[in-house]
Amino acid sequence: MNPMSRLRRRFQNWIATRTPRVPGPWTIGRRRVYIVPTRYGYGYGLLLFVMLLGAMNYSNSMAFALTFLLAGIGLLAMHYTHGNLVNLSIAAQGADPVFAGDAAQFSIRLDNPSRSPRHALTIAWQDQLPLAHADVPADSSATLSLALASSKRGWLPAPRFAVATEFPLGLFHAWTWVELDLACLVYPKPAADGAAPLSSGHGDDGRWTTQRPGPDEFSGLRGYQAGDALRSIHWKSLARNPQPLVKLFSDNQADELWLDWQALPSSWGPEQRLAQLCRWVLDADAAQRQYGLRLPGGSLSPALGAQHRHACLAALALH
Incomplete structure (x- = not known):
């Protein structure tokens, strides 16, 4: 492992010890806000240093006054950048279930209890570019959405993300790390249409x-x-x-339609069976046919509706 990778891992481990997973809402304290100059901030500081050298070289009082004035503006910008995050409250709004391979959308609510608006806030997953931006008015809130790719069924926990700002002048970058107890349920990816026809074993279409x-x-x-x-x-x-x-x-x-694990070919693996059962659930629901689901270790009685569809897909996702 090269030195930079080792340093990055140590830094991430340090962040993990400082950022426990919390259910939310979570309020940003002053001691949890980190701030560093941006590249424009470093350029601004270099400019002030050159101006200070020129003022000292020529003993020009007006040059000193301008240099100190600009330095004061920089310090004031640092104060406002830091304060733009302090006391902001962050809460999880949930995530709608998705199918494997689709992007999960995690909703994050930012609450501003103060009488001052918060401008140019961004949120992003760790080590990724900002994905969402918002301004939060005074005594108000804003909801942002973070997308995260899903690859397999089951629960997809939301990773650590950063809430950051560079308001007002872009000279400083202030941020904090947040890890909310938030997860998205990922359904199995449905099998392709026509891979196995929908049937319950009673006639050609499973219905009499x-x-x-x-x-x-x-x-x-x-x-x-x-x-x-x-x-x-x-x-x-x-x-x-x-x-x-x-x-x-x-x-x-x-006739009641049963989607049965045992009705699938014995040569199929578990994930292929789950994908086909997922396809059958969607087809039966689209056809408005009462259907039940039989899985090893349990079953769901035949019914219709969005709630029953979710219960069946959740059973497949967590099987």
Whole structure:
């Protein structure tokens, strides 16, 4: 390992000891704000040094006054840059589930409890360029989003990120490290369409229909029986048949669809099975078919809706 890599690792380990993982909200204290000059700040300091040498060489009081005035402005800029972060509160807003391979979006809320606005704030993952920018008005908040690539299913914890600013003059860079207890659920990547047709083992498409009493379709007539509602009597048939007839209706009942781990080929590995089950969940949900999920060690009863889809995909993600 080269010296720079060793130094970087030691620096990251030091940051980790100074930045525990917290659930949030977390308030930035004065002792947790780090500040260094930017390249413009170093240039500004060099300019002041040259001006000071010139003033001393020519014993010019106006040159001294201008040099000290600019030095005072630099010190004032350092004070405001540092104060732009102090007492800012940071909280996790959560992350919507994504499929493996997609970018997870972590929402971070910045709360400004002071009466002064906070300008030109940026947040970024460690060792990455700033990904989001915001101005936070006084007694207000702003929500920023940080994208992070996902590669495999399961929980994706949010890594350490930096909240930074160079306001107001860009002469100094102030930042703090934050590690919130925040994670995104990553679903398995769905298999390609048509890799294995959706089927429950009952017919070609996994569904059969049965007739049951219902209001959907007219299915025939039967003789009148005591207790039948008057509105169900087929009045038009009385002209041909003195015996009253009653109208029958039925609707189509779809069979419950089971997405079963054991129904997949035995030669398939676990991740291939999970990918195919994920595809079946999405297809069944899009077709508005009641479906259940059977996995080794547990199952989910057939149902419909976004909540059931999430429960099935979460079970696949954490299997």
